[in-house]
Amino acid sequence: MNKLWFMGLFCAAGLAAGVVWDNFGDGVDVHTSVTTSPSSETLQAGRYLVQAGNCIACHTARGGAPLAGGRAIDTPFGAVFSSNLTPDPDTGLGRWNAQHFWRALHHGRSKDGRLLTPAFPYNHTTLINRADADAMFAWLQSLPAVPQITPTHQLRWPLGTQPALAVWRSLYFKAGSYQAEPQHDAVWNRGAYLVQGLGHCAACHSPRNALGATPSVNDFSGGWMYGANWWAPSLIDPVQTALAETPLSAITQLLKTGRSGEHHTTGPMGEVVQYSTQFLTDTDLQSMALYLQSQAQAAVPMPKHAVKARAVLPDVASRGAKIYEQHCAQCHGEQGQGQAGAYPSLAGHRAVLQKDTTNLVQTVLYGGYPPATLGNPRPFGMPPYILTLDDKDLAAVLTHLRTQWGNHAPEVTPLEVNRIRASQGS
Numbered sequence: 001m002n003k004l005w006f007m008g009l010f011c012a013a014g015l016a017a018g019v020v021w022d023n024f025g026d027g028v029d030v031h032t033s034v035t036t037s038p039s040s041e042t043l044q045a046g047r048y049l050v051q052a053g054n055c056i057a058c059h060t061a062r063g064g065a066p067l068a069g070g071r072a073i074d075t076p077f078g079a080v081f082s083s084n085l086t087p088d089p090d091t092g093l094g095r096w097n098a099q100h101f102w103r104a105l106h107h108g109r110s111k112d113g114r115l116l117t118p119a120f121p122y123n124h125t126t127l128i129n130r131a132d133a134d135a136m137f138a139w140l141q142s143l144p145a146v147p148q149i150t151p152t153h154q155l156r157w158p159l160g161t162q163p164a165l166a167v168w169r170s171l172y173f174k175a176g177s178y179q180a181e182p183q184h185d186a187v188w189n190r191g192a193y194l195v196q197g198l199g200h201c202a203a204c205h206s207p208r209n210a211l212g213a214t215p216s217v218n219d220f221s222g223g224w225m226y227g228a229n230w231w232a233p234s235l236i237d238p239v240q241t242a243l244a245e246t247p248l249s250a251i252t253q254l255l256k257t258g259r260s261g262e263h264h265t266t267g268p269m270g271e272v273v274q275y276s277t278q279f280l281t282d283t284d285l286q287s288m289a290l291y292l293q294s295q296a297q298a299a300v301p302m303p304k305h306a307v308k309a310r311a312v313l314p315d316v317a318s319r320g321a322k323i324y325e326q327h328c329a330q331c332h333g334e335q336g337q338g339q340a341g342a343y344p345s346l347a348g349h350r351a352v353l354q355k356d357t358t359n360l361v362q363t364v365l366y367g368g369y370p371p372a373t374l375g376n377p378r379p380f381g382m383p384p385y386i387l388t389l390d391d392k393d394l395a396a397v398l399t400h401l402r403t404q405w406g407n408h409a410p411e412v413t414p415l416e417v418n419r420i421r422a423s424q425g426s
Helices: 002-024 040-052 098-107 130-141 162-172 186-198 248-257 267-275 282-298 314-327 358-366 391-403 414-423
Strands: 072-075 078-081 223-225 230-232
Touching: 040 130, 040 186, 098 130, 186 282, 230 267, 230 358, 248 267, 248 282, 267 358, 314 391, 358 391, 358 414, 391 414
Parallel strands: none
Antiparallel strands: 072 078, 223 230
C-alpha cells in the first residue's frame, strides 16, 4: 500500500513538474533586450503587420481609443478583457521591451510571466517570426500613450487561475514557428504564414471543443462564434463558401473591398475587412486567397445529404410573399434578382441557402452594411427589422426567400427565429 501511495505521489509530482516546464520553461531572457531607434521602414512594416493581425478589432473598446484595450471578449466561460497596447507606462506596454513582447506572442506569457488566457490567440501568434514581432512592437511603442486600466477578467473560477491555464496549455498549446512547406512555392507559403499566424483565420472558422480549443491553426471547417452569435462558415465546404471553385481574383476582391459579385462581407467578417484586409497589399491578399483555395481543393468532399423540404403551409407562404413585397422587393427585386452593384440577388445565394440560418436571421433582425472600403466607399445596406417583424413574420419571409426562384432550402420556423433572437441577449 505504501508503495502504491509513493508511486502515485511520484507520478503526480512528475506530472506537475511537466506542466510547470511546459508553461514556464520557455527560456526567454527578458532582461537582455537591446533598445534601438527603429527606422521608418521598420515602423511602416510594424503598422502593416498590426493591421494584418486585425489587432485593433479586439484591443479597442467600443468608442474607446484605438488599441487601448478594454473590449470584452465574451466566451462560454465568462468575459475576458483585451489589454492596452499603447505605450502607457502604468496600464499599457510602456515598461515592456521587445523580449517581453516576443514572449507574449510566441509563448503566451505577459510581462510579469503570467500565463495569458487563450482568448488571445497565441496558438496562432506563436508562428509570427521574430523580425515581424519586433517591427510590430516598435510601431506600437511609437503610438501616443493612452492611460486605460484593463478591467479584471470575469471568468468562472477556477478557469482563470494560473494552474487551470497551465493545464489547458499543456493539453492544447505548443510554441512553434511557421515552417515553410518545400512542395509549395513562396507565394503559397506567404499565404499560409499570414492565414495561420497573423490572420488567425481558424480562430473563427474552426469548431471549438468543450474547453474552447480548436483542432489546429489550419482547420477551416466552420465554427460558432460565441458572443457574436454568428456562424463562421466553413472555408472548405463547397456548399457553404465554394472557395475551391471561386476565381482567385474574386476571393482577393472580397478581402480587399468587402464585396465580390453577388457576395459581400457582413457581421464579424465585415470588421475583418474594414480594419485589416482592405489595407493589405494585393500580393499578400492573392497569397492568402491561393492558400485558402488550396485547402478547400484538398479537403475531402463532404457527403451530401439531401434535405427534403416539406411543403410550406399556404398561410405561411402567403404571409411570406406579402412581407417580401412590402419590405424586400424594392431593393432585391420582385423575382429576387437584386440590383447589380447595390443589392445582391437572392436566387441561389449561398447565404440564403445555408443549413444553419443564424446569420440569415441575424442579418434581417439587425440589418447592417458591408464595410466601407476604398474599393467600396459607399456600401448599400439594409435596415433592421427587429421591431418591425415578429417571429412568425420573420420565419415566413425567410421561408419565402429559401423556397422561391429555384431555391430549395428547408423552411425557417418561428421557434428557430425565437431561439436566435433570444441568444443575442445571452
